Amino acid sequence: MPSGTADPSSNGRVPYEGERSVGQLFAAATADLSALVHDEIALAKAELRQDVKRGVSGGVSLAVAGVVALAAIPMLSFAAAYGLQALGLTLGWSFLIVAGAYLALAALLGLLALRSFKKIEKPHRTIEGAQATADVLKNARPRPATKEEIDRALGRIPQ
Numbered sequence: 001m002p003s004g005t006a007d008p009s010s011n012g013r014v015p016y017e018g019e020r021s022v023g024q025l026f027a028a029a030t031a032d033l034s035a036l037v038h039d040e041i042a043l044a045k046a047e048l049r050q051d052v053k054r055g056v057s058g059g060v061s062l063a064v065a066g067v068v069a070l071a072a073i074p075m076l077s078f079a080a081a082y083g084l085q086a087l088g089l090t091l092g093w094s095f096l097i098v099a100g101a102y103l104a105l106a107a108l109l110g111l112l113a114l115r116s117f118k119k120i121e122k123p124h125r126t127i128e129g130a131q132a133t134a135d136v137l138k139n140a141r142p143r144p145a146t147k148e149e150i151d152r153a154l155g156r157i158p159q
Contacts, residue, residue: 040129047123058116065109069102077102 020028077098084094151157 036133040126040133043129044123044126047126051120051123054116054120058113058120061109061116062113065106065113068109069106072102 077095080098080101081091081094084097085091089097145153148157
């Protein structure tokens with residue numbers, strides 16, 4: 001607003017050079033708060049995107065473990081069991097040893113998947129940023145007008 005013209009919301013008071021109206025201050029504060037919220041959301045998205053990638057990696061490992069445990073066991077178990085029988089073990093012990101080996105393999109792959117899942121963390125920076133913003137907003141108080149500002153606004157003191 002050019003200097004020397006009255007602001008319609010200020011009871012005819014002429015603003016000082018470079019002074020902003022209440023509406024302009026409110027608009028600036030709203031824009032700043034909006035930008036802060038958008039930045040917090042962007043940070044949350046970035047952190048969650050990384051955790052989703054880790055989750056997908058763990059899920060793929062778990063799926064591979066399932067496929068290995070279910071598809072490979074029937075096919076290879078018979079061949080291995082009969083191979084152990086050819087070495088001199090009875091057929092029952094041969095099948096038991098092969099089944100135990102495949103279960104150990106499935107357990108190993110499951111542990112790898114579990115380790116990938118444990119690397120997933122909470123979005124710490126987003127939580128800290130949101131808490132800091134909430135604390136600032138809780139403690140934000142408008143600055144009370146000084147007696148001189150009140151007197152100028154009421155026209156008691158000449159401009």
